[in-house]
Amino acid sequence: MPTQEEVNIEGYAEYAAGMVIFVARIVSRLLLVGFQGMTWDDAFTVIAATFWTADLVILYYIGVHGSSVGQTFESADLLDDATVESFRIGDKLTFASWVCYICLIWSMKGIVLWYYDRMTLNLWQNILGYWIRWLTLATFLTAIIFQFSLCTPIERAWQVKPYPEDKCVFRKENYILYPILSIVSDIGIMAIPLPLLWQARLPIVRKLVLGGFIASGIFIIIATLLRTFYSLGSLTDLLVATQWATREYLVTAFVVSAPAIKPLFSKRLWGMHTSSTKSSSYADRYGSGGSALRSTTKSSKGPSHSVVIESQTQGESSAGKSFEMTSRGWPRKGNNPKIRLHSDASQEHIVQYPSDEEVGIHVTESYTVSSEERKSQT
Template sequence: MYNLTAEMYSEWAIGLVIIAIRLYARWTTGKGSFYWDDMCLGFVVIFWTFHTVFLHLVEIYGCNIGLNHETAMQIPDSEVPRLRQGSIFAFIAWLSYIFMVWSFKGVLMFLYNRLTMGLWQHRLARIVGAICVATFMASLLFHVCICTPPSKSWQIKPYPGNNCTLRPLNYIVIETLNIATDIGVMSIPLPLVIEAKVPMTQKIILGGLFSSGILTMIAGVLRAYYSVKDIHTLATALGWASREALISVIIVSAPGIKPLLTRLGWLKSIKSSSNGYTRSSKMFSSKSGGNFAPIGNPDDYELPFYKKNKDKRNSLGESQEHIIDPTEPVPKDGPGGIMVTTEYTMAREDVPSGHASSRLPV
């Protein structure tokens, strides 16, 4: 027999272990420093815990979901307080789900905002980030305002209506906004992978990593489908919500765990160049023949194919050309940036002998 509670807590526990490993990897490879994406991952832990606990409480207390005008009036008055309490938990579980899902997006948006610094994709990252904030606010307002006043969401008698209990429009509208922003988030790193000067095998691996958000979209669609299909499939829908969270944790944590596995020797590290940085850090080239601005240290910025830039990133508009740091050694076996060469040319001019005295030496 399917046990929803066992699945939710098991996946929640596995997710916490993955997040703990990811934060440990950031602490060790990032020299004890954390970033805003780590803060968003902390929010994920909080709201995922709320979501799991409140859904469990709904299962214990019961709620007004599944009632109708007739069955609601048949409930004994002694049972009303318990069902009302469970309905409040269901309302909060919806809020925690929205906060959790958009916290996952925050992890990736802060990461991509750092990694695309100096590239034209940085502007795209900012636009997508603004869209994520707007869709987050829209989802919250829709959940709260679809049933007015909000207190009707935990009303038992008389029956407040499906919009206050089942909330079928929540699954349609909020899930649509969720999927739309996921597509926007995935559109940021994929152009970098396509233009990368790395072997096709590595391109496929990176493309699969950055496209793995499709799995969360599928989980979200299945959650919405089983939620609106029938009241008897609601438990299946809640199971897909928990799976969606676990898949998201794996996706956002995988790049951060990779440097730790490489350091432990579990994964082969990318061949380093003569100056100690990965040779594939120059894997992007602009149309004018220069290099993209380097966008991070592999230890600090999760992705192993970016070169550390010790000084402030420099870029000329959107030309994506980069002048190397003069304090860094220039590799002898490859282009390290723009080299300025001064040439002196000597020319001789023959002067007729009759006019030699008219010309003075320079």
């Protein structure tokens, strides 16, 4: 069994790593879009960091005051008044820690959900993401309601003497219901971008990397299951549950933040390649080669309609360096719009089909003109 000191040291280390991840994500977003371009996933990042900080403080004071976990009807009657009061404070903090756990885990789900909301802009997967967001909200509300209704009246949750009952102290049901709700929402979240990757026209290595980002939700599910397994096996030891909760926090923080952090490792983001043109507002604003789009449109009745995102770097052509991805997840009859993305571009725009001019994004719409039309035009 872990000691309080071991759990504290590991918790501080994992908290520090988690904050580095969150800060890196915020920095990446600021460099890409600026403060005015921040959206809901960035807000959820701040919310998640706040709840993690609160939970860390709460867990520390639970260690100071102790709790009723491990007590029985007989042992609780033998406690003196000072210990009872200390345990009462600890039990209130334990209840608050459960609330922080729920809010933190679901806040991190909000990060990736709103990230996918931008990622699938104007695609049918955006509608799927809309319903998955409602599903995730429903699972969150279910978890919160269950937390407050499992032991009623609520004061019994921090009643020490006489001993209330096991469900008010150990909350075994929490370790069963919350993982189920979390895994259901995680599976729904992973289902949003998978059809897009399936139809992506990308080099196999890049496709595997992107698939790894998307499928990394599996690691969250594994972390959740491990926490459930070890916590249920040691219900009388709150330190085991605490230890595995902080591990789950760290794994989840990394998985939901990794796609947005990836542009930090792009040479173009740091201006190592200077744009040869000034047509890109992204380059004008940040001094980076970025993803520049040339706006040209040809009227046509032809079946080909594509959005091309090309990198314009000094001294080299962007031809052959862009990738194509269909703007619909599953193949359909008729038109087959495609998006081409440079390998160093942000993952955020890998399937985005802008409906209007955005910061750093200019759309090129090209159409294939049939030979009959060329003759008629000449």
